[in-house]
Amino acid sequence: MSAVQRERLRAGPLVACAIPWIVLLTLPLWPAPIAVPEYWITLLDYIGLYSIVAVGLVLLTGIGGMTSFGQAAFVGLGAYSTAVLTTQYGLSPWIGLVAGIVVTTLAAALIGAVTMRLSGHYLPLGTIAWGLSLFFLFGNLDWLGKYDGINGIPALGVLGWTLDSGRRMYVLIWIVVAVAMLSVRNLLDSRSGRAIRALRGGGAMAEAMGVDTARLKIAIFIHAAVLASLSGFLYAHLQRAVNPTPFGLNYGIQYLFMAVVGGVSHVGGAVLGAAVLTVLQDWLQSVLPRWLGSNGNYEIIVFGVLMIALLQFARDGLWPMVARFVERPRRARRFAAGAALPTRAKPADAEAVLVVDAIRKTFGGLVAVNDVSFRVAAGEIVGLIGPNGAGKSTTFNLVSGALAASGGAIHFRGERIDGRPARKIAARGIGRTFQHVKIMPRMSVLDNVALGAHRRAGAGIWRSMLRLDRHDEARLLAEAARQVERVGLGAHLDDEAGSLALGQQRVLEIARALCADPVLLLLDEPAAGLRFQEKQALARLLRKLSDDGMSILLVEHDMDFVMNLTDHLVVMEFGTRIAEGTPDEIRTNQTVLDAYLGGVE
Incomplete structure (x- = not known):
């Protein structure tokens, strides 16, 4: 098996791998009518838009451990940025896209510098506060149209095609979904990804391994915000109008709910959760009025009861139930010989x-x-x-x-x-272990140990997302494998660290410390x-x-x-x-x- 094939096997769920191929196969049909009812095209469009935001929440909340109820406000920043520039200044929508990303990045950096320092229940309360602030800002500024919003947003144009309907937009939306999923999966399968996973333990262990946790939290906060902004940009040009309503706190809660229902620790769960909640809500709104009448919002009550039941019986979300059918078993990793990582000079006798x-x-x-x-x-x-x-x-x-x-x-x-x-x-x-073992139990022994070498490689988040870090990553993992063998845990290289006995977990911590040289x-x-x-x-x-x-x-x-x-x-x-x-x-x-x-x- 070639190295490329091994990398593809490690890429994860077949769903994530299949989306780009589905998109490519569908491209020839883009300008032509497709034999799918308009109703389903609309649902697919919205599932895609919601999925982009939910993918960011998987990274921020499910992996990074930072709960945010305010992502809908970032969707609004992306939507209003392109709406203002295209309608009031006549600029290209693609300039609006760049402007939205820049505005969102600056806002997320400023908000994250304050909010990401919070912990416990103060963090979600902080996200609610700034989410509400941006929502009321959208609704009270004259140049944003207040609560009436902005109309007359032009359609997107790509390679001579005008995307002036949901049927023509859906391929572009799902390309963005595929890119978002791929970027997050690549990031998690890297040096930076291991550091992000270590944040859930409170950060003390990650700091001891040389990770700048404060900077990393802000980085993934910005990444999730930019994904939400992309969703807002697409939403604005799909609807051709924006107003503050879709960017309020209730939508922020809904986005988080989608990630949790799908499986907040799984990238594939973002799409699954968005699909389940969107279809379920639409079905309840169609069926319940015929059964119970249209005088009350019964669908909200029934939806709430169903979600409570779902979370009671599937606390890790729906994706783990689906994963056994769409994920291939993870194969043992082997590493080709390469240049060793740099080592420190030894002290004199x-x-x-x-x-x-x-x-x-x-x-x-x-x-x-x-x-x-x-x-x-x-x-x-x-x-x-x-x-x-x-x-x-x-x-x-x-x-x-x-x-x-x-x-x-x-x-x-x-x-x-x-x-x-x-x-x-x-x-x-200076390397260290802990009195009470601090490991990432759901990660492999190899990945746990590799975290110790965090400061011995330099590939950052952008290189990881673009998968340009493979050479450094191979060297780092090879060093981690060497340390695992050195402490006698070679037989457990690809086992989950949480499956080891307590004594073996302590030895794993020593291997992780040794990996820092x-x-x-x-x-x-x-x-x-x-x-x-x-x-x-x-x-x-x-x-x-x-x-x-x-x-x-x-x-x-x-x-x-x-x-x-x-x-x-x-x-x-x-x-x-x-x-x-x-x-x-x-x-x-x-x-x-x-x-x-x-x-x-």
Whole structure:
């Protein structure tokens, strides 16, 4: 099988792959009458328009984890931009398209810079606020026609054809749907896509891998907004008129509902959800008045009940039910030999890689870390031990940048790093694992590990969408595969990470940290959940890394594991360092025996 064929197998659902071919086969019929009733053409047009917006919501909400109720306002920006320029200034609709994209991008960048900083229930409330603001802006500006809107929008012209009806517009609409789906699928199957998936966990893990989460959130917010703007542009030239009604909050909720019903984590679910909701709403509006009379909006009540029932029995949406019939099984990936990723220069022997100088952390009146100092030399394994609540993990998070220090200083290879964000510390050569495992359970082991190499490749979002990142991506995945083999998980390369045992997930985190090519490795309870033989294998791996010049700082409660592995130990109690020395010295330290080991040999 050729490399191209393997890439096509990885492209995902056959539905997404088939749309471009359907469009191409339909092109010769574009200017000619097609033997389909006008009613179905109209439905297909609107399903396509809704699908474009829903695809953006899959990226933003389903994958990125940021709920937005305001996408209808971006549809309005695209529609009004072309409406104003074509009717009031006589410009080409294609200039209106460019203007709509520019206006939407600027608006999304400004709104996203504020809104994407919110979390929890504040984020959806924020999207409701700006969605309502833009809606009332459309309805109150004189030059936008207030609530009467703008009429007389010209038809689109393409290659000499005038798209002056829904029948002539539908092919263009579905070409845009196919391009939108393909762009999002390409993006998700890339370095940037793995980083986007990592946002759902809150971003702490992604930041530790070197991902600029704030910038990434704004980028995908803009991408989803531009897709909504494209839908608005097509809507304006399909309807030949615009007014604020289709750009209100109720439509914003409907777009989100389409993505959720179809399967908010699946690109194919966007089209499925748009189709199901559009057809269902139309059917209810046709049937219920004949059964119940036309004096009440019964279709809204019945529609709501049906949606609640659907979400109760298909909480992941409808796409997973369909996927088994339209998706091909994912095949194991193999990687051709290529140029290796660039590596860091190793520190000199006995170089002080990490120097912690009187570091301090307070939470209000609580002193969690009280002027703790220690150092880690090149190739040295240092253990940070102490009873629960001693401040070990807090110290660990101060070194990695997850927490900001209240006092003192931390130097890494001669550069002061305290106060820097976690992603910048990671970029300088510090990799880490977490006390509570942080992985993406529905992604493969390989893709989880590849996230660790995020800073070792440079392909951005645009190159990923256009699939121009394949060379860099192959090198990155090959490096990830090498690290998976290195830690002994080679047999699970293409398994979902969530299917692994807890001990294997901890080893996966180590492989992910190694994929960043760190100089200093921070391990938070790496042996927790491992069986005896797994611990022995882990100890051999860590000792080999140390022999190769890598420095390791670990927090661990398994004393046998720590005493037989480390070169140096730092003991903490109540946030204070109470002892420091070699394992043999710590074994006989009476202060440690009284405070931590309880006098047991």
